[in-house]
Amino acid sequence: MNIFLILILDFFLSITRAHAWGHHVLLSKDPQAFLIQHALEEKMISYCIEINDSNFDRQSIESQTLMALQLWLKPISKIGTFQTKFQSVDCSSEKLNLKIRVGPDDSYKHAFFRVKRDHKNFYSEVVLNTTNEDINPYFIYDSIQMLTPNESLNYLLNYISIDHPLTTQELADFLGWKERTVSFSSYRILLHEIGHTMGLCDLYPGGISKFCDSKNMSPGIDQAQPVSLMNDPKFFYLAKDDIDGIISLVQRFLKK
Numbered sequence: 228m229n230i231f232l233i234l235i236l237d238f239f240l241s242i243t244r245a246h247a248w249g250h251h252v253l254l255s256k257d258p259q260a261f262l263i264q265h266a267l268e269e270k271m272i273s274y275c276i277e278i279n280d281s282n283f284d285r286q287s288i289e290s291q292t293l294m295a296l297q298l299w300l301k302p303i304s305k306i307g308t309f310q311t312k313f314q315s316v317d318c319s320s321e322k323l324n325l326k327i328r329v330g331p332d333d334s335y336k337h338a339f340f341r342v343k344r345d346h347k348n349f350y351s352e353v354v355l356n357t358t359n360e361d362i363n364p365y366f367i368y369d370s371i372q373m374l375t376p377n378e379s380l381n382y383l384l385n386y387i388s389i390d391h392p393l394t395t396q397e398l399a400d401f402l403g404w405k406e407r408t409v410s411f412s413s414y415r416i417l418l419h420e421i422g423h424t425m426g427l428c429d430l431y432p433g434g435i436s437k438f439c440d441s442k443n444m445s446p447g448i449d450q451a452q453p454v455s456l457m458n459d460p461k462f463f464y465l466a467k468d469d470i471d472g473i474i475s476l477v478q479r480f481l482k483k
Contacts, residue, residue: 248472249439279330392464
């Protein structure tokens, strides 16, 4: 097949391929609660970590949170130079942009994102529900448990997200674990939920109509969705659709 035919084939594939990112419906109502605004306008994201489960290490969750934030912000370097800094603050601080709360919760069985308000300040909250495994079928564990001997957590996170991007199945095969176990690791879950804190919505069935803003969605949203962290979150890296989504968020804010 010559190069001309290859280009034609790729063109038609690009037409039929669904790139269906979507912005969260609350982004228009409470934009200050979403991190993309702070990353672009203030170039600072202030976060806090609250651990209410002795099976989770605070430093571990903080490292995972920072890696997830850096991973989501990495694609915007294609648009311009954005050097966002991160600072740890008290959870009662009026500067708070992101709260990560780990521990038992009665609101929802797994993990979730929501917009909260304290002291007239809107911020994003990510909750990892660690209710007892006998009660909660979606048992979450600290990803620090995936470490092999003499391996640092930062090295592992960088390896599976940047240097050698892996799916949950690929990492499970490497560790000799069940894929379901790996998919319920805290880092994989944080990656998906922090996508929400940036401003992206769920693209899986049921999530689109509930969380996506119909005025800020790409064409083909009613079609079969492409694989991505925001659709079928079985990745430790950003798929093309995730990258398109975060770039669209940046472009939306730059137009203001």
